[in-house]
Structure formats: C-alpha cells, structure tokens
Amino acid sequence: MLKRYSVHLILTLLGGLIVYLAYFEYLGLYFLSVLMFMGVNIILSSSLNLVNGYMGEFSCGHAGFMCVGAYVASVLGVWLFARDRVFGAPLLDPDYALYAFPVIILAGGVAAALAGLLVAFPSYKTRGDYLAIITIAANYIIISAIENMSSIGGSRGLMGMKGVINAMEDTLYLPWMPIWVFLFTIFCVWVIRRYVSSTFGKGVNAISQDEVAAEIMSVNTNKIKTITFMLSSGLAGIGGGLFAYILGYVNPGSFNILKSTEIMVMVYLGGMGSLSGSILAAIFFTILLELLRPLQIIKWIVIPLVLIILMQFRPEGIMGNRELGQIFPRLKKFYRFK
Amino acid sequence: MLLSVENLEVKYGNIQALHGISFHVNEGEIVTLIGANGAGKTTSLYAVARLAPPEAPRVIAGDIKFQGKSILATRPSDVVKQLKMALSPEGRRIFGNLTVMENLKLATYARDKSADLEQEFERVFDLFPRLKERRLQRSESLSGGEQQMLAVGRALMTGCRILLLDEPSMGLAPVLKYELFRKLKRLNEEGMTILLVEQNASLALNLAHRGYVLDTGHIVAEGTSAELSNNPDVKKAYLGG
Numbered sequence: 189m190l191k192r193y194s195v196h197l198i199l200t201l202l203g204g205l206i207v208y209l210a211y212f213e214y215l216g217l218y219f220l221s222v223l224m225f226m227g228v229n230i231i232l233s234s235s236l237n238l239v240n241g242y243m244g245e246f247s248c249g250h251a252g253f254m255c256v257g258a259y260v261a262s263v264l265g266v267w268l269f270a271r272d273r274v275f276g277a278p279l280l281d282p283d284y285a286l287y288a289f290p291v292i293i294l295a296g297g298v299a300a301a302l303a304g305l306l307v308a309f310p311s312y313k314t315r316g317d318y319l320a321i322i323t324i325a326a327n328y329i330i331i332s333a334i335e336n337m338s339s340i341g342g343s344r345g346l347m348g349m350k351g352v353i354n355a356m357e358d359t360l361y362l363p364w365m366p367i368w369v370f371l372f373t374i375f376c377v378w379v380i381r382r383y384v385s386s387t388f389g390k391g392v393n394a395i396s397q398d399e400v401a402a403e404i405m406s407v408n409t410n411k412i413k414t415i416t417f418m419l420s421s422g423l424a425g426i427g428g429g430l431f432a433y434i435l436g437y438v439n440p441g442s443f444n445i446l447k448s449t450e451i452m453v454m455v456y457l458g459g460m461g462s463l464s465g466s467i468l469a470a471i472f473f474t475i476l477l478e479l480l481r482p483l484q485i486i487k488w489i490v491i492p493l494v495l496i497i498l499m500q501f502r503p504e505g506i507m508g509n510r511e512l513g514q515i516f517p518r519l520k521k522f523y524r525f526k
Numbered sequence: 527m528l529l530s531v532e533n534l535e536v537k538y539g540n541i542q543a544l545h546g547i548s549f550h551v552n553e554g555e556i557v558t559l560i561g562a563n564g565a566g567k568t569t570s571l572y573a574v575a576r577l578a579p580p581e582a583p584r585v586i587a588g589d590i591k592f593q594g595k596s597i598l599a600t601r602p603s604d605v606v607k608q609l610k611m612a613l614s615p616e617g618r619r620i621f622g623n624l625t626v627m628e629n630l631k632l633a634t635y636a637r638d639k640s641a642d643l644e645q646e647f648e649r650v651f652d653l654f655p656r657l658k659e660r661r662l663q664r665s666e667s668l669s670g671g672e673q674q675m676l677a678v679g680r681a682l683m684t685g686c687r688i689l690l691l692d693e694p695s696m697g698l699a700p701v702l703k704y705e706l707f708r709k710l711k712r713l714n715e716e717g718m719t720i721l722l723v724e725q726n727a728s729l730a731l732n733l734a735h736r737g738y739v740l741d742t743g744h745i746v747a748e749g750t751s752a753e754l755s756n757n758p759d760v761k762k763a764y765l766g767g
Contacts, residue, residue, distance in 0.1 A: 313580075390628075390631075391632075393621070394632055397622065398619050400582075401620070401621065403577060403602040403603060404575055404602060404681075405606070405633050405635055406633075406637075406684055407636070
C-alpha cells in the first residue's frame, strides 16, 4: 500500500511544501525562481534525452522548439487575458485566465510539436552529424522567423505575461506560477516515463541500437521517429511556455544555440537514456549556474571545463544508461513504477 | 510460387549491383543463393526485404512479387507484418544492450497481441536450448554462435512463414555450423520456407532443394542442388574441385 503510493505521497508533500513556503513568503522571490527554473530545466533535459539518449539521434536545436512554445503561449495569453500595448484590451474576461492557463501552455506545446516536424522529416533519410546540422538549422530558422515578425516584438521581445499571472492571482490568490511549473514538470516526466517503458517505446531503443535491424523486426522506424521528435519538441514547447511566464518577458535571443547547448550539457551530464539522470542533472546544473553567478562571464569558461573534466573521467554521465532504481536496488522497496 | 524476383536491377548510388536477376521460391522450399564476395547475394536479400536506401539498394528495373503481387511499394515493417517474411541479417545485428528475452520480445512488436506467444517462445527455446539457458543475459555477452541462434530465433518470433537468412554460418565453428544447419532443416520440415544466402557453397547445397549461383550481379547457373553440385563450372569455382 505504502509502497504503491509512496511516489505520489512524496510528490504531494513536496508540492505542498513549495506552495506553502511560497504562499507565506518564507521563500524569497529569488529562491522561488531558481526552483521554477529547475522545473523548466527538468522538462527540457528529459525531453531532449528522449531524442539524444533513448533514440540515439543527435539533436542540437532544442531551444528552437522551446522558443515556439514560449511565443505561442505568450501571445495567446497576452492576447486573450491581459491589457497590452500591442494587442489592446483582453479578448476574454480575465477571470477565466486561471482555467485557460494550462490550455495555453499546452497549445504552445502543440505548436512546438508541429515545429518538430521540421526535424522529423529529414530524419527519415539522415542521421548522425548530418541530422545534427539540420537541427541547428531548424533552431536558426525559428529564431530568425520570430526576429522578423515585428507584430510580436521582433528581436526586441515580447512582454505582458505578468498581466496574465496577475489576472490569475486576482481570481484566487495563490502562488500560481510555482504550482503550474510543478504540475507540468511532473506531467512531462510522467509522459516520458510512460512512453519509453511502453512496447511502442521499445522501438525507440531499437532505433538507437540498429535502425536496419529495427526495421526488419517490423518496427516502423519513420512513424516512431516522427512521434518521438514531435513528443520531444512538444514537451520542450511546454517548458518554453513556462519559461516565458516565469520571466515575464521573452526575446528570440534567449533561445539561441547557447541555450540548446545548455540543455545538451544537462542531458550528457545526467547520462544518455536515463530519465532520473536527466532530472538529477537538471537540478544540479541549475544550482551550479546559480552558484557560479558571481563569476559572471567567466562562468562560461568554468562550465565547459566542468564538462570536459566530466567527459574525461565519467563519459557516460552521472547515471550512465541506468535509472536510480538500478543503481540503488534498495530504493525499489520504497516505490514501484510501472 | 510464393516469391518471385523478375529481371531485378538495382543500384547503390551510381553503381549497379544487380543486372537483371530472376529467381523464385516455392512454398516449403529451401532455396539458396551462392556466390563469391560482391556477387550481389546480400543485395538481393535486402531488395526482397524492401529495406530502404542508403543501406539498401534502389530498384531501377524489374519486379519483386509475393504470391503474384508486386511488393515494390511495401514498407519493410509491412514485409514482416503482412507478408510474414523475416530477415536474419548478416552479422546478426542483435540489440546488444537488451537481454535475450527482450530481443525476442521486440520481434513480436507488430504482432497481434492475442497470439499465443508463450508457445512460440517455447518453440524457439526448443530449437535453441542454449538461448533458454541465457535468456536473462545481455545479448552482447553471448558467444558468436549463440548470437547467430538469437538472430534466427528473433526472426522466427516475428511469426514469419518465409525466413531470409544472410550468411548464417559466418564466423561459426564447424560444429556449430552443422548444428545450426540441422536446425534449419528441422524448421523446414515443420513447414518453413527458407531463402538462404551463403558463401559456404557445399554446406548450402547440402541443405537446399534448389540453388542459384550469382556472379557480379548476374545469375550464371541454376538448378536443383544435385545438378549444381555436379556442374563442373560450379564445382571448380565454388566447391573446391
């Protein structure tokens, strides 16, 4: 009984604790935002792990899909629920903002999933380095498309998401952003977990091992690649949407290749094909970035150095190809996953 | 005629690998394609299994028919699923990071979930008892011969009626080679149709009912196994005497 619900219990307690601390303002705004970025990073790294780790492709344009999600969710939210210079008066009653918010974030995810097709189609015929170049190109295409759309701010960026959050808080006063980030993080991890442990997901593993062998074992590789790329970029879109609302401001520059690299670093840090590794690495990396903040620009010398050292001494990442339960079998006593 | 290949010409990029070959396989037969390196044996099998470029060739002329219907537009996953034709590729290509059991399970990927899989696992284990002993081992830790058994067993688990075998004897010790071929004979006696590609011509002709000899993309001889074994040219070129 306890074993069965232990994960649910821990997550509920953790969520409750964060909301409680945020509500009574025991946690400063700074700590809260670090926590929220941790959630977003977990979504981003675990969704990229789906492609780079489980499927064995090499995608380096993850921030591009994040960008699509961020912009679609922001524009929808601001257009529908906030007073804004560009979009004018809210289209709907701001009271509905609270209920519509998850739908808006999911809409960003769907848009990003469609953008994922940009990479999915070329992946039928190419892989490895060539596909990597295509994903970088996709990243650039998305960013320059948005930079040239002056109606949504172009390269100056887009503001006004705070209005949507204010509208939610007017309806019911709770720390909504931490709540949504927490829920969406759990949702995304759950989706990925279910996906890779399904029979269908075993085909993803087969593709990473040997595409031809997968094909002759009746695995429809094109279909799996399409779905996996779309799922991965869709989840990145959700992460991007949340990212935009946490900051309250987006500009295309924050989704450039540097951001993609940052996500990739988290995946490799955690270990390819290890979901718990991605989560741990996202948490660790977010904290590391914050600790190194005083170093300012030197940070970008220290972090690659850390990565080089890691690749030298533990090339398979923190967790390797394994999950937490495989490294500490005793943990299995306390939880059960299906 | 279960499977027929008619005047097939294929290319890898700009290089033509097959220059109009024709062969057929009847139900319940073992047919072998023999020939030297680069003769086009594997290429023919890849074309029949409908694998896509770049790894596999592009068909530029001719036709491949299954029970009289062209399968040129069929996807490789559907070749396994609908036509029940499974390839056990050269070099085994098993999924090394999965266990033996997981490899076999993966082969049932597109199958009807209601099928009696337990019985089929038993059939494979009955054929290759070594696999049963090692079923929870990661398959990359198996010996070469065991990996070959796994590759054949995996193809069987797709529920196929036609088995396409590419160089099953490659890298096997002589004892294991004979053992594997005895198993193949047993499979055939149970009703499996087999298309065998083999470099070891005497071994292949011993097993097969009929054979074709390939040379640089052309079929240079065909006939029953006995005819081929007694053909002086074939004898001289492939049977060592």
